[in-house]
Amino acid sequence: MARKSRKNLEHEVLQEPMHYHTGIYVRLSVEDTLSEGSSIENQILLGRKFIEEQKDLIFFDSYIDNGQTGTHFNRPAFLRLMEDVEAGRIQCVIVKDFSRFGRNYLQVGEYLENIFPRKKVRFISVNDNFDSNFKGNQDDLIVPLKSILHDSYAKDISKKVSTSIDVKKKNGNFMSGKPPYGYIRSKTHPYKLIIQKEAAEIVKKIFCWRIEGLGVSVIAARLNEMGIPTWGKLHLKQWNQTDKDFWYGSTVTNILKNPCYLGCLVERKSEKVLYKGGVSRVIPQEEWNMIEHTHEPIISPETFYQVQRIMNQRGEKI
Secondary structure (H helix, E strand, O other): OOOOOHHHHHHHHHOOOOOEEEEEEEEEOOHHHHOOOOOHHHHHHHHHHHHHOOOOEEEEEEEEEEOOOOOOOOOHHHHHHHHHHHOOOOOEEEEOOHHHHOOOHHHHHHHHHHHHHHOOOEEEEOOOOEEOOOOOHHHHHHHHHHHHHHHHHHHHHHHHHHHHHHHHHHOOOOOOOOOOOOEEEOOOOOOOEEEOHHHHHHHHHHHHHHHOOOOHHHHHHHHHHHOOOOHHHHHOOOOOOOHHHOOOHHHHHHHHHOHHHHOOEEEOOEEEEOOOOEEEEEOOHHHOEEEOOOOOOOOOHHHHHHHHHHHHHOOOOO
């Protein structure tokens, strides 16, 4: 048998099957909280099971955007995923279906047809039986059609979700992204606020210091000197040194102005168009709807309104 040349051997090595370090992208939006079909756990389980069944895929990490709209791609976990793509840490992205990836067909198409192919990134949508390594002419047609349907769905669901959120708020459910400093979500009722004792004591000190005459910047400096953890340090597991590690006067002002510490929720501080992913109109404070007795208060009405009078006299605003 003739010996193979070094050149032929090198060619064979290059033709060995590629192994893809794979990221599972998971998204649960506000509208998805109305059903259990697309839970974070289910999406991760589906992705991990799919990877285990493939010989050429190696799990790298999960990227979870919880409570993020699919109508744009400015999402924290997705941006982290793209950083890993840019760094070459992952070569494949897996999603449960196209709607988890995004609902804006123009932007989805840009990633699938241009960005990912240019960066040699494989894209797999498990429930849609789509794999960019094996797509044909039929798949090229199906992808944009499905994306258009998801985009249309997002427009329609935006109004329905806004109404649903308003109803939940009226029933005393906390629907905002993060709890105010001094509160955490209940483990048994995730839309109910409960007091976080250590942080609540700091809130009480902030109000007392303001009544004693300390300005918000002075209070922020004192908190930094005392080493009091910010909201980010308390709630984010993986935390790098950033500007958010410190207290600022604006942070203190937000706490002092927040009626949530009275044990009530404020309905409709702004009107938000979910489909556009942004705030369309800020509602004046005099038009806010206060829903009382939704959770345990940290500050008494006497203390809260005394601070409001002090701040109004000095023209301090959020």
